[in-house]
Amino acid sequence: MLLLFVAQGYACSCDSERSVKEEFNEQEFIVSGTILSKETITAIDSVEQEKFLKRGVQARKVDKRFTEYSYSKYKLVVTYVYKGTIDVDTLEMP
Numbered sequence: 196m197l198l199l200f201v202a203q204g205y206a207c208s209c210d211s212e213r214s215v216k217e218e219f220n221e222q223e224f225i226v227s228g229t230i231l232s233k234e235t236i237t238a239i240d241s242v243e244q245e246k247f248l249k250r251g252v253q254a255r256k257v258d259k260r261f262t263e264y265s266y267s268k269y270k271l272v273v274t275y276v277y278k279g280t281i282d283v284d285t286l287e288m289p
Contacts, residue, residue, distance in 0.1 A: 224279025227287070228271040236289075237265045 219225065244262040248254060271286045 206248070219278065222278065224281055225277040226271075226273045226279075226281065227275045227277070228273040230271055231270050231285070232270040234268045235265055236268055237263055239263055 213221070240262050244254075244257060248261070248268060249255045269288045271288060272283060273284055273286060
């Protein structure tokens with residue numbers, strides 16, 4: 196999950212319903228920073244696409260919502276480290 200506010204971004208994994216304190220204790224490092232760039236990456240799920248083709252659906256008619264997945268990759272310059280040790284000033288987060 197990535198929450199964006201004007202010039203700041205926050206990223207976290209929301210797989211469970213833990214408290215902020217529990218999440219803080221669980222993470223290896225926690226930082227804040229400024230986003231330098233965003234790249235959208237699209238991947239094709241060829242296994243799902245093949246299922247449609249085997250059922251006789253023409254490739255151009257396969258609904259991309261079921262066979263393509265996109266995510267964003269961010270480049271972040273670290274401005275403050277709240278927890279952990281980081282040896283670089285720039286991070287990439289898929």
